[in-house]
Amino acid sequence: MDPLLYIFDLIVYIGIFGIVALSLNLEFGFTGLANFGKVAFFLAGAYTYALLSQIGIPFYLCLIAGALVSAVFGLLVSLPALRLRADYLAIVVLTFGEILRLIVKSEDWIAGGDWGISVSRAISLVGASPRVNALVNIGLVYLCLLVCFLLVQLLTNSPYGRVIRAIREDEIAAEALGKNRAKYKAQIFMLGSAMAGVAGGLYAQYLQCILPGMFMPMVTFTVWIMVLLGGPANNKGVLVGAMLIEVFDRGANIAKDYLILPVDPSNLQYILFGALIILVLFYRPQGLLKESSVKTKALELARYERSAAKSKGS
Amino acid sequence: MEVNWAQVLFNSAITGSFYLLGAVGLTLTYGLSNFPNFAHAELITLGAFIGYLLTEQLGLSLPIAFVVSFLCTGLVGFLCYRGIFQPLAKRGATIIHLMVTSIALGFILRHSIGAIWSWEPVYFTATWSAFDVGRLRVTALWIWLIVTALSLALIMHFLLVRTKIGKAIRATSSNPELALASGINTDRVIWITWFIGAGLAAIAGIFRGADTQIWPMTGWDVILPMFAVAILGGIGNFYGAIAAAFIIGLAENVGVVGLTMLGLSTTYRIGIAFLILIITLIVRPQGLAMLFRRA
Numbered sequence: 001m002d003p004l005l006y007i008f009d010l011i012v013y014i015g016i017f018g019i020v021a022l023s024l025n026l027e028f029g030f031t032g033l034a035n036f037g038k039v040a041f042f043l044a045g046a047y048t049y050a051l052l053s054q055i056g057i058p059f060y061l062c063l064i065a066g067a068l069v070s071a072v073f074g075l076l077v078s079l080p081a082l083r084l085r086a087d088y089l090a091i092v093v094l095t096f097g098e099i100l101r102l103i104v105k106s107e108d109w110i111a112g113g114d115w116g117i118s119v120s121r122a123i124s125l126v127g128a129s130p131r132v133n134a135l136v137n138i139g140l141v142y143l144c145l146l147v148c149f150l151l152v153q154l155l156t157n158s159p160y161g162r163v164i165r166a167i168r169e170d171e172i173a174a175e176a177l178g179k180n181r182a183k184y185k186a187q188i189f190m191l192g193s194a195m196a197g198v199a200g201g202l203y204a205q206y207l208q209c210i211l212p213g214m215f216m217p218m219v220t221f222t223v224w225i226m227v228l229l230g231g232p233a234n235n236k237g238v239l240v241g242a243m244l245i246e247v248f249d250r251g252a253n254i255a256k257d258y259l260i261l262p263v264d265p266s267n268l269q270y271i272l273f274g275a276l277i278i279l280v281l282f283y284r285p286q287g288l289l290k291e292s293s294v295k296t297k298a299l300e301l302a303r304y305e306r307s308a309a310k311s312k313g314s
Numbered sequence: 315m316e317v318n319w320a321q322v323l324f325n326s327a328i329t330g331s332f333y334l335l336g337a338v339g340l341t342l343t344y345g346l347s348n349f350p351n352f353a354h355a356e357l358i359t360l361g362a363f364i365g366y367l368l369t370e371q372l373g374l375s376l377p378i379a380f381v382v383s384f385l386c387t388g389l390v391g392f393l394c395y396r397g398i399f400q401p402l403a404k405r406g407a408t409i410i411h412l413m414v415t416s417i418a419l420g421f422i423l424r425h426s427i428g429a430i431w432s433w434e435p436v437y438f439t440a441t442w443s444a445f446d447v448g449r450l451r452v453t454a455l456w457i458w459l460i461v462t463a464l465s466l467a468l469i470m471h472f473l474l475v476r477t478k479i480g481k482a483i484r485a486t487s488s489n490p491e492l493a494l495a496s497g498i499n500t501d502r503v504i505w506i507t508w509f510i511g512a513g514l515a516a517i518a519g520i521f522r523g524a525d526t527q528i529w530p531m532t533g534w535d536v537i538l539p540m541f542a543v544a545i546l547g548g549i550g551n552f553y554g555a556i557a558a559a560f561i562i563g564l565a566e567n568v569g570v571v572g573l574t575m576l577g578l579s580t581t582y583r584i585g586i587a588f589l590i591l592i593i594t595l596i597v598r599p600q601g602l603a604m605l606f607r608r609a
Contacts (some may be wrong), residue, residue, distance in 0.1 A: 079572035106579040
């Protein structure tokens with residue numbers, strides 16, 4: 001295979017899963033919501049994109065529709081569990097993901113059941129080489145990633161971001177200060193699901209074919225590893241995490257062909273992923289990059305005054 | 315379509331007994347350690363594979379397989395808690411961290427099982443005599459499953475009510491600080507609960523294997539209804555779990571009849587447990603607890 005194309009492919013994957021990791025970071029890192037069914041919203045976005053693009057709707061509308069469908073699903077699923085402890089939400093969303101996958105798998109009329117459905121490219125240039133197509137995809141995916149990154153970054157450094165961090169630290173204290181925690185959690189869950197939906201749409205059009213087997217619970221936990229490894233509540237950290245995990249995944253795939261191991265490499269890879277999570281939680285629960293303090297005008301002013309005082313004193 | 319309701323009720327008892335065996339450990343450890351152990355699924359699978367190893371690969375009899383698998387899987391369950399969850403909780407891990415860890419542990423166990431026994435489904439070759447009682451189709455295995463589940467439930471009941479360790483489990487479950495202050499070694503109580511819970515999961519796993527087939531996903535395929543059992547019964551509530559296991563068993567089997575009538579795939583039976591889970595969370599998030607004496 002063309003090595004350059006392989007690298008482009010890796011870059012696209014990092015971008016797509018970077019978006020999902022950012023969305024999980026918004027939910028788990030900043031708000032403390034345990035979304036164990038991320039893949040459900042990824043799936044919803046991908047299938048919405050696939051079904052709408054088949055009837056000739058332009059790609060940007062398909063992506064937006066995927067985001068909306070995922071957001072609505074996110075709201076419906078999370079509502080019964082949002083007022084309860086984090087574990088209830090985790091169980092509900094995890095089950096929902098399994099059921100959603102079962103539905104697209106059993107109902108052939110929706111999207112071809114087990115055989116999947118083919119999806120057309122978002123932007124197809126006439127007579128373009130695979131490399132050019134990959135570059136176009138990189139442009140599209142990273143544009144979406146940039147929008148998501150800026151959105152999460154601005155949101156979490158705003159007063160709104162301080163509220164959701166407060167909810168993560170102490171729900172009852174936040175509620176006592178008059179913040180409706182269920183409302184904030186529902187909004188964050190919807191936004192996170194919408195971002196996962198966009199990523200799902202991008203994934204579908206990039207692979208040009210989607211199958212129910214691509215949306216196993218493992219996808220959710222790959223994203224969890226990215227967030228936990230990179231650093232929860234640090235947006236740059238989770239992108240670093242996404243990059244490391246994707247590179248590791250590729251590396252393991254390449255190594256498979258050259259190494260002779262007593263253990264089946266695909267089993268070994270999952271065992272290593274599991275061990276990695278446990279090691280990170282044991283020895284570096286804050287991830288590679290720590291949570292940065294909130295940027296506020298007051299802090300900036302204080303820093304400015306401190307440095308001004310220092311320069312005056314010298 | 316004519317429905318054989320006697321068979322539906324009997325099947326509900328089978329499903330309920332299976333969920334009961336699997337969910338008791340889940341709900342008790344959930345209540346004591348305050349997090350849902352997703353790796354419980356893999357303890358079911360592991361128990362089934364140890365049973366398979368002993369009966370099919372080493373040629374031992376099934377009763378021995380039950381006992382050995384109970385002990386081995388119980389030990390694994392204990393080690394998981396002692397070696398991973400407990401130190402992590404002592405380092406101040408949040409409930410979300412513990413849940414993620416349990417999933418990670420589940421991956422490690424599942425793929426280790428896959429590496430040892432392969433991902434091809436395997437069968438127990440023992441055959442079970444089937445006979446008809448009226449319009450009811452019964453096999454000896456199913457009778458054994460129901461009898462085992464009910465007698466183990468009875469033993470657990472006496473353990474919890476009559477013995478010192480059972481009283482300590484109940485005390486720790488309802489108020490850990492007070493139990494500790496009263497001189498109960500709460501750590502040991504939690505260890506014993508993890509051991510027993512994992513052992514019971516192993517028994518559920520062997521029954522599953524003897525009835526159908528097993529592969530590394532066996533536990534994962536049945537864990538979600540068991541979570542519904544734990545939540546419907548009230549987390550940590552033993553008697554609630556018994557009632558919930560049979561309620562969900564009944565709902566699933568009646569639901570399957572309904573699905574067939576509607577012409578839908580019966581793979582949606584997991585959706586029935588999910589529906590009950592959602593309704594429980596909306597209407598009564600504490601589950602059936604308080605209807606029963608807390609265990």
